Amino acid sequence: MSLIELDGVAKSWGATTALRALHLRIEPATFCVLLGPSGCGKSTTLRIIAGLETATEGSVRIDGREVGHLPPAQRGIAMVFQNYALFPHLTVAQNIGFGLSVRKVPAAESAKRLAEAAQLLGLTGLLDRRPGQLSGGQQQRVALGRALVAQAKVCLMDEPLSNLDAQLRQEMRSELRELQQRLGLTVVYVTHDQAEAMSMADQVVLLHQGQVEQCATPREMYARPASRFAARFIGTPAMNLISLEHGRIAGSDVGVGADGARCMGLRPEAIAVVNASQPGFDAQVVGQEYLGADLVLRCRIGSEVLTVRAPGPQQVPTGAPVRLAWHAGDTHFFGSDGLRIATRAG
Numbered sequence: 001m002s003l004i005e006l007d008g009v010a011k012s013w014g015a016t017t018a019l020r021a022l023h024l025r026i027e028p029a030t031f032c033v034l035l036g037p038s039g040c041g042k043s044t045t046l047r048i049i050a051g052l053e054t055a056t057e058g059s060v061r062i063d064g065r066e067v068g069h070l071p072p073a074q075r076g077i078a079m080v081f082q083n084y085a086l087f088p089h090l091t092v093a094q095n096i097g098f099g100l101s102v103r104k105v106p107a108a109e110s111a112k113r114l115a116e117a118a119q120l121l122g123l124t125g126l127l128d129r130r131p132g133q134l135s136g137g138q139q140q141r142v143a144l145g146r147a148l149v150a151q152a153k154v155c156l157m158d159e160p161l162s163n164l165d166a167q168l169r170q171e172m173r174s175e176l177r178e179l180q181q182r183l184g185l186t187v188v189y190v191t192h193d194q195a196e197a198m199s200m201a202d203q204v205v206l207l208h209q210g211q212v213e214q215c216a217t218p219r220e221m222y223a224r225p226a227s228r229f230a231a232r233f234i235g236t237p238a239m240n241l242i243s244l245e246h247g248r249i250a251g252s253d254v255g256v257g258a259d260g261a262r263c264m265g266l267r268p269e270a271i272a273v274v275n276a277s278q279p280g281f282d283a284q285v286v287g288q289e290y291l292g293a294d295l296v297l298r299c300r301i302g303s304e305v306l307t308v309r310a311p312g313p314q315q316v317p318t319g320a321p322v323r324l325a326w327h328a329g330d331t332h333f334f335g336s337d338g339l340r341i342a343t344r345a346g
Ligand SMILES: Nc1ncnc2c1ncn2[C@@H]1O[C@H](COP(=O)(O)OP(=O)(O)OP(=O)(O)O)[C@@H](O)[C@H]1O
Pocket: 013, 016, 017, 018, 036, 037, 038, 039, 040, 041, 042, 043, 044, 045, 192
């Protein structure tokens, strides 16, 4: 068990407010991703759970026990940082075992845990090297190894993959996820990369200006964004947010309904370029970007320009008239407060 609960957690430094009354429940053995733009309070949240910062208000509980007054070492938590925080003059084995020697774990027990962690992380052949002789991915695994030998059930990670190249980052995502599941760890993981969040999380906590904007599974977050902010933050290319004038797309005669909606959301992948004889809406291609698998078109309808994600092989010249179609069930509507409003489609 390692249930983490934050109740009304707030944090300010003088006039700077990083967090405002954050409520969060992270279930045991789940992968929770704190996601959001720079400065939204992700690292601060993680550091408060770890005990590296003290909350100005509110409480933090781990397995029902209030931990606000406990120093980091007594919280049963391991941490992995972006810069790995490895000691350059120590070998891989010494780096992994560092915390154990500090805590005076008997030598035989340390050796056993080290061998297990090295085996699990594919580091067995590298134990005598120093960090400077390792690739970024290997250094990342050493940092993970140090967290694993501590046998903490909670592991906090702050952008641990951001120093790796794109391919390695993708590989490490699935390795981390697999490891978390195999060991039944509760992981709280900070990133500003929505693709990383979507691919690894059981639960995504989207933060915005120190508050929870939405907390949901990746599927729910994509299918039913709670606000315009959430709608734009999840998915690439970002969702189209189209201004409505009395239920019509601004500057056009295209009616889309939805009483009281100020804006309609439509994902680029929900829009199809159809044959001129099929039902749809007339638009004009004003720009495009070919990405191999996809062709991203920018199409003007009335005074709005929509991003459309078409299949790569489709060829449409810029300047050409096109007919666009979408299913009513793929539309999202938002009110003047920016929040999702109930529609026929839900
Ligand atoms: N020690 C500090 N003193 C004063 N302000 C701070 C301190 N640490 C963080 N802040 C401020 O608190 C806010 C939240 O910072 P935090 O590091 O939690 O954001 P973040 O979402 O992790 O951002 P990033 O993705 O850029 O790391 C920011 O406005 C930041 O400037």
